[in-house]
Amino acid sequence: MKENKRVLSLLVNNNAGVLSRISGLFSRRGYNIDSLSVGVTADPRYSRMTVVCTGEELILEQITKQLKKQVDVRDIKVLDPEDSVCREMIMVKISTGAEQREGVAAIADIFRAKVVDVSKDSLVIELTGSKNKLEAFIELLEPYEILELARTGIVGLSRGAENVTFL
Structure with missing residues (x-):
């Protein structure tokens, strides 16, 4: 089955x-x-x-x-994958010292993620995309210590104007 x-x-x-x-x-x-x-x-x-x-x-x-x-x-x-747009968002808090910040920021740049908070010992990064993109991002962050991670779950809409519901 x-x-x-x-x-x-x-x-x-x-x-x-x-x-x-x-x-x-x-x-x-x-x-x-x-x-x-x-x-x-x-x-x-x-x-x-x-x-x-x-x-x-x-x-x-x-x-x-x-x-x-x-x-x-x-x-x-x-929502058929061929006829819709679906996205998910994650926020990841990563433990970083000054020497690790550049490496984490480089990974964030590759994925077009945003650093939304910086403290002396951590970064918070926001990323929106497909589930596969988010999983790949998390995988690249594995060498670093992930302190917290929050996911929104998937949101989606069908493509085009012909499938819009007007009430």
């Missing part, structure tokens, strides 16, 4: 309890959420949820159908 990954973009009512009800649907049925990002849209009445889940195709279809039935879900799209 092949495990597939599905990225779902949900437009939901921006009401209290929506996140709990959506995540509850997953937990009640024993489904795992690999990544979840939520934020308000240009219209404050709605939020966009990007949910990444993994499973057999039949299970993923069932999840999608059950999400469509939720009262607060206004629209749902499966």
Whole structure:
């Protein structure tokens, strides 16, 4: 049985309890959420949820159908990698002395990452990109001591103007 990954973009009512009800649907049925990002849209009445889940195709279809039935879900799209843009952000705090700062900054430059905080013993670096780009960045930082790491989870939108939902 092949495990597939599905990225779902949900437009939901921006009401209290929506996140709990959506995540509850997953937990009640024993489904795992690999990544979840939520934020308000240009219209404050709605939020966009990007949910990444993994499973057999039949299970993923069932999840999608059950999400469509939720009262607060206004629209749902499966974000096909060929027809969408997905990104993730990480912030990494790295222990650095003065002699290591230049090497860490060089790695950050290669990935077009930003140094967003500098102290005498650490740097905080921000990077946005695909999951593969972020993983490669972390791998190059392995010789240094990573003190903390925070990831946003994936956010995504479909390409083009023809798939836009107007409410």
